[in-house]
Amino acid sequence: MAEATGVVVETALIGVGHDAYAPMAGAASRAVVSYLETRFRVARDIIEDEFRVAGVTDGHFHDDQQLAAGAYRYARAVRDQSADENLRLLAQAMVGLARRDKAWVSDFLKFADILAPLSRDEIVFVGILVAADSKNNDMPEPKPGAADLAKSALAEAFGDDDLTQAIAGRSLRSGLVIAKTGWGSLIYVISPLGREVRDLINVDRALNPEN
Template sequence: MPNLTDVLGSITETADWMKSGGILPVGRAALNAYLKRRSAEAQEILFEELRSGGYLPEQVAAEDDGIAVIHGYVRTAWEGRARVNLRLLAKAIRGQLQVGTLVADEFYLYAESLAGLSRDEVILVSTLLRHHPKLPDVPEEEAGEREKQSPWLATMAEMEAKGWQKDKVAAVAGRCLRSGFVIAQSAWGGLAFKVSPMLLDLSKTVDFDDALKREDSSRPSATAR
């Protein structure tokens, strides 16, 4: 069975950037250090998520599409994506193992959108999900109460209580449209936003709130801006 640590190391060592002859030795050394540092960070997050789900790292490398998925995951780290984005991608990998098997085509349906979210967008998406009335783990009586209010108004109220201006909430929600995780609809003479079927499906295995909590613990000065 392939060793995932070795696979991750091989991906880094064989990167096109590492082999570029147009980079001066000093620059190559700096790039090498950067890639290795980001690869190690990505590995730490992925292994943590796999362990929390009771999976061995080797189970990822053993999957037919596992190497393709890991290669995309590591390249996301090299591109400078935030830890919370890597955390979400690692959760998506673990989620695919939970429901059956790693399939590269299915993983990449979500990967680009997850990698492209800003931290503000992750916060907004997780808040919209929390106020959605039909999440599987919401008790029936609570879901009934939530049906009586708009998830968007509830999200606006929560974000304003955290110090966000109304215009900022609307602007961040508008940026989320490109991810496919949020849908806009006409309401009250303007726009309201809600979670998409794509996001609801993803949220069955990817916990956005948990990703934020885990990464906020490594950012002691982080606050909602």
């Protein structure tokens, strides 16, 4: 990651880290402080890795104020205990938006609020629907439908249909997924908002960065 970009991200992580430590000042909770310090180090490594893979430079972020706002929101997600996969999605979205729009940070803050709280199961669910939607778009007419293409992948990922329905219900709150009626029951497809996010992130890489 370019030096100037790294300094801004590092400063945001340190700043939010100090905010997080403040309530524990009188508790002398070494274990919690150690945990937070470890998480901020991991978060720094994740964003540096995603920026490196994307090949970003300082110029991609257009101005320091937008980068500072984006970095601070990323650091807040770390403080709020977002998992590694969520942090990767946030870093990917930051890069994708900065490359797409000169004024990118407002959309990043919106998408960060959506992506940061997702559970791993919800990320897997959304990722399956995203992949099915893309595959369906690439197929010739008559298209089978994204929901039909996703059925076997959802069954393989979650097995029990009740569990799939429960995860689907939780995923609806993100706005990335919408429910429709089909074949006498509810089916789930990616939403227009989900399609916009799809063009910014790589769910497979977020879930399996070592691959």
